[in-house]
Amino acid sequence: MRLIHPFHPRCGEDFEFLERLNSWRGDVVLVLDEQGRRCSFPVEWTDMAPADVFVEEAGGVCPFRTEDLVRLADLVAGLRDGVGGIAP
The missing domain is CATH 2.30.30 (SH3 type barrels.)
Structure with missing residues (x-):
C-alpha cells in the first residue's frame, strides 16, 4: 500500500x-x-x-479534489450571504 x-x-x-x-x-x-x-x-x-476523476484529468497539475472545491465554493457563498458556516 x-x-x-x-x-x-x-x-x-x-x-x-x-x-x-x-x-x-x-x-x-x-x-x-x-x-x-x-x-x-x-x-x-x-x-x-478510488481515484478522483477531476484530479486524474488534471494530470497531476491540480492537487485539489472536486469534493473539497465544492465545499470551498459553498463556504465562500455562505460568507458572501452572511451565513459564515460550513455544512457537515
Whole structure:
C-alpha cells in the first residue's frame, strides 16, 4: 500500500498492508512501517481509494479534489450571504 496524500511527510512511501477497518472517523488502512510498527491512515490518503476523476484529468497539475472545491465554493457563498458556516 502506498501513501499518496500530497501534503503528508511520508507521501510516496510503501507500507505493508494489514487490514482495512471502519473506525469512528471512517475507513482506515492498518499497515506496518519499515520498523515493523503498526500505524493507520485514512483510506483516501492511500492508493487503495478510488481515484478522483477531476484530479486524474488534471494530470497531476491540480492537487485539489472536486469534493473539497465544492465545499470551498459553498463556504465562500455562505460568507458572501452572511451565513459564515460550513455544512457537515
